[in-house]
Amino acid sequence: MLDFITIKEVKLSIGDWCKALRKDEKISQQVLAEELGISRFTLANLENGENPTLDTLLKVLQYFDELKNLNRFIQEKTDSLSKPTSLY
Amino acid sequence: MLDFITIKEVKLSIGDWCKALRKDEKISQQVLAEELGISRFTLANLENGENPTLDTLLKVLQYFDELKNLNRFIQEKTDSLSKPTSLY
DNA sequence: AAAAATTGATGATTATAATACACAATTTAT
DNA sequence: ATAAATTGTGTATTATAATCATCAATTTTT
Numbered sequence: 001m002l003d004f005i006t007i008k009e010v011k012l013s014i015g016d017w018c019k020a021l022r023k024d025e026k027i028s029q030q031v032l033a034e035e036l037g038i039s040r041f042t043l044a045n046l047e048n049g050e051n052p053t054l055d056t057l058l059k060v061l062q063y064f065d066e067l068k069n070l071n072r073f074i075q076e077k078t079d080s081l082s083k084p085t086s087l088y
Numbered sequence: 089m090l091d092f093i094t095i096k097e098v099k100l101s102i103g104d105w106c107k108a109l110r111k112d113e114k115i116s117q118q119v120l121a122e123e124l125g126i127s128r129f130t131l132a133n134l135e136n137g138e139n140p141t142l143d144t145l146l147k148v149l150q151y152f153d154e155l156k157n158l159n160r161f162i163q164e165k166t167d168s169l170s171k172p173t174s175l176y
Numbered sequence: 177a178a179a180a181a182t183t184g185a186t187g188a189t190t191a192t193a194a195t196a197c198a199c200a201a202t203t204t205a206t
Numbered sequence: 207a208t209a210a211a212t213t214g215t216g217t218a219t220t221a222t223a224a225t226c227a228t229c230a231a232t233t234t235t236t
Contacts, residue, residue, distance in 0.1 A: 005155045007146040013162045014142070020169040028182060039225050044184070053193075053223065054102070055139045058095045066165070067093045073161055074101045077154070081108040116212060127195050132214065141193065141223075 012049035014057065019047045021064040036063060100137035102145065107135045109152040124151060 022032055029047070033040040036059045046052045046060065061067050110120055117135070121128040124147045134140045134148065149155050 003156070005159050007143065007150055007155070010146055010155055010159050010162070011142060013159050013166070017162050017166045020166045024169050030182075040183085041185090041226080042224055045223085048184080051141055051143045051223075053139055053141050054099065054145060055095065056224085057142060058098055062095055067095070067098055068091070069165075071093050071098050071101050074098070074105050077157075078101070078105045078108045081112050118212075128213085129196085129215090130194055133193085136214080139193075144194085 008049065011051065015047045015049040018043075018057070018060045021060070021066070022047075025064070032060075032063070036060065096137065099139065103135045103137040106131075106145070106148045109148070109154070110135075113152070120148075120151070124148065 022029070029040050029043050033043045036043070038056060038059065042052065042056055043060070046056055058067065061070060110117070115123075117128050117131050121131045124131070126144060126147065130140065130144055131148070134144055146155065149158060
């Protein structure tokens, strides 16, 4: 391995994702923040890899219709654990 | 569709995932919290679908070596957006 | 190149997540 | 069934995310 990843890196990835989603729809932080009912500062922090609440992240993902995909990803992970031990 | 998902549901999924990861290793909230340097209360809240910080979630995922997978998921999402518009 | 729009960043205040302690309720083990 | 361990939940306090206002810096538009 050696390719271990830090929490900070994941936060930056998440920030990049949120920014890409927003850019893709060509809306400003200002506008999106208003739509989500959060401050522009909070949104900027999320996009810049600061440490927001899970709620803030999920609000953004919900707006861009990414909640279902994420939920599927998570549930698959959970299911693979609760299964009778993948015998092979 | 009609199968839209709420933020609360995703939080519960995330909590279930974290709990499943912990149960899979057969360690208590107490022990895991100490390992992560967070309070047992914070960990319990995460597992019960409350609203933690992203940092708390990522600490748990890091412990169970799930950061790399998550990061890949996120970056794929980001890449698919920054690509030259999937022409079809 | 200038103007306009967008974004990054600061300080002060508010809201809330995190901590610490305790105890009840539940789950697991004997 | 009892005891032990684990987990959920309460209050009080502390740490920090979120808000609000503002201004500088950057990016985009004309």
